[in-house]
Amino acid sequence: MPRIKxxxxxxxxxxxxNTGGVESHIYQLSLCLLKKGHKVIxxxxxxxxxxxxxxxxxxxxxxxxxxxVVYNQCTLPTLFTTFPLVRNILLREKISIxxxxxxxxxxxxxxxxxxxxxxxxxVFTDHSLFGFADASAIITNKLLQMCLSVCNHVICVSxxxxxxxxxxxxxxxxxxxxxxxxxxxxxxxxxxxxxLKSTVTVVVISRLVYRKGIDLLAGxxxxxxxxxxxxxxxxxxxxxxRIVLEEVRERYQLQERVILLGSVKHENxxxxxxxxxxxxxxxxxEAFCMAILEAACCGLQVVTTSVGxxxxxxxxxxVWLTExxxxxxxxxxxxxxxxxxxNKVIPPDLAHKQLSKMYQWDDVAGRVEKVYSLVxxxxxxxxxxxxxxxxxxxxxxxxxxxxLQMIEHLLYLFLSWQVPENVIDTAIDFPRQ
Numbered sequence: 279m280p281r282i283k284x285x286x287x288x289x290x291x292x293x294x295x296n297t298g299g300v301e302s303h304i305y306q307l308s309l310c311l312l313k314k315g316h317k318v319i320x321x322x323x324x325x326x327x328x329x330x331x332x333x334x335x336x337x338x339x340x341x342x343x344x345x346x347v348v349y350n351q352c353t354l355p356t357l358f359t360t361f362p363l364v365r366n367i368l369l370r371e372k373i374s375i376x377x378x379x380x381x382x383x384x385x386x387x388x389x390x391x392x393x394x395x396x397x398x399x400x401v402f403t404d405h406s407l408f409g410f411a412d413a414s415a416i417i418t419n420k421l422l423q424m425c426l427s428v429c430n431h432v433i434c435v436s437x438x439x440x441x442x443x444x445x446x447x448x449x450x451x452x453x454x455x456x457x458x459x460x461x462x463x464x465x466x467x468x469x470x471x472x473x474l475k476s477t478v479t480v481v482v483i484s485r486l487v488y489r490k491g492i493d494l495l496a497g498x499x500x501x502x503x504x505x506x507x508x509x510x511x512x513x514x515x516x517x518x519x520r521i522v523l524e525e526v527r528e529r530y531q532l533q534e535r536v537i538l539l540g541s542v543k544h545e546n547x548x549x550x551x552x553x554x555x556x557x558x559x560x561x562x563x564e565a566f567c568m569a570i571l572e573a574a575c576c577g578l579q580v581v582t583t584s585v586g587x588x589x590x591x592x593x594x595x596x597v598w599l600t601e602x603x604x605x606x607x608x609x610x611x612x613x614x615x616x617x618x619x620x621n622k623v624i625p626p627d628l629a630h631k632q633l634s635k636m637y638q639w640d641d642v643a644g645r646v647e648k649v650y651s652l653v654x655x656x657x658x659x660x661x662x663x664x665x666x667x668x669x670x671x672x673x674x675x676x677x678x679x680x681x682l683q684m685i686e687h688l689l690y691l692f693l694s695w696q697v698p699e700n701v702i703d704t705a706i707d708f709p710r711q
Contacts, residue, residue, distance in 0.1 A: 582597060
């Protein structure tokens with residue numbers, strides 16, 4: 279039976295030149311799907327002077343559209359204002375599936391709602407975990423619940439993430455698949471020629487924000503440095519919590535032992551990792567955590583908080599799990615250093631070989647490909663069907679989204695009359711090299 283070739287549009291506020299786990303996931307997944315013969319484009323917002331259409335490696339086509347970014351690379355939710363441009367792109371590229379990424383991305387949710395209005399299929403990948411108690415989580419969860427109520431299929435990167443999404447977005451587990459992230463093991467490999475040193479370098483690469491446990495890190499650094507004169511810290515990343523680390527470094531006179539690199543480009547992450555011996559992750563919540571996987575592939579010992587989906591990522595012989603507290607991280611680091619001194623650690627080359635068999639982007643792309651084929655067999659939701667799904671989510675929020683959906687449908691009819699599909703030029707698909 280011949281394989282179906284899909285025409286996929288990845289959508290997210292988070293993409294290159296921004297760096298992070300979501301950005302890397304979209305990029306690597308898109309390249310693997312292109313390699314399998316599918317049509318893939320990416321829609322994201324403009325980054326500075328990077329606007330319009332750009333082409334990345336292997337012909338990956340990116341639309342950097344001019345929308346207003348309000349906070350932390352997230353666009354302002356407007357719903358209707360992006361519809362004309364997104365509709366034009368989807369029709370030009372003859373897209374059949376719109377794949378949104380990240381619950382934080384307003385652009386992804388808007389594009390998926392536009393796609394459903396146009397009769398296209400949608401898939402959503404949730405990369406994060408959320409709480410249920412604070413006001414921001416309640417609002418985010420309700421908006422996600424509305425968007426996913428009309429989504430064909432949901433992908434989560436861990437089993438913990440699946441449970442979290444099913445509960446907070448009221449999504450039936452049967453329409454959620456667990457497909458983990460992967461790592462490019464060709465790039466992230468250990469330096470087997472590294473010379474032995476008398477010092478121990480602890481590497482941290484993370485966005486310097488509260489969720490990543492930077493306050494815990496600030497409590498760990500001075501205690502470890504006082505107890506272990508041979509330990510240095512190499513910290514990559516930027517964010518509002520950088521000032522906390524700078525204050526700790528100044529207060530305890532650790533300028534020579536705590537190096538702050540600032541933002542690190544993804545292509546330089548491996549060069550930073552191989553300078554270290556132990557990788558420390560102090561996150562308070564994680565759905566998967568690509569950083570610990572990349573570090574382990576580079577042969578580093580991984581000490582991490584046991585939160586969210588983190589325990590699912592690495593086998594027990596490659597990770598030291600701790601409680602998300604200062605004392606927990608201290609115990610984990612000291613245990614890792616003691617095991618290192620007693621030569622009770624897996625050699626870097628064996629760790630890399632073990633993870634290379636576990637995580638491959640081709641395998642991830644193959645599983646996502648099956649999801650695409652599954653949703654293409656589903657019937658198209660007409661307007662009454664979508665309105666009924668919204669109403670089931672609650673009379674107040676559901677009624678409000680029903681109202682928005684009806685306005686969007688009228689806007690779709692107007693755009694179809696003003697700019698018919700047959701007058702929109704079809705994009706040329708250049709053959710891949």
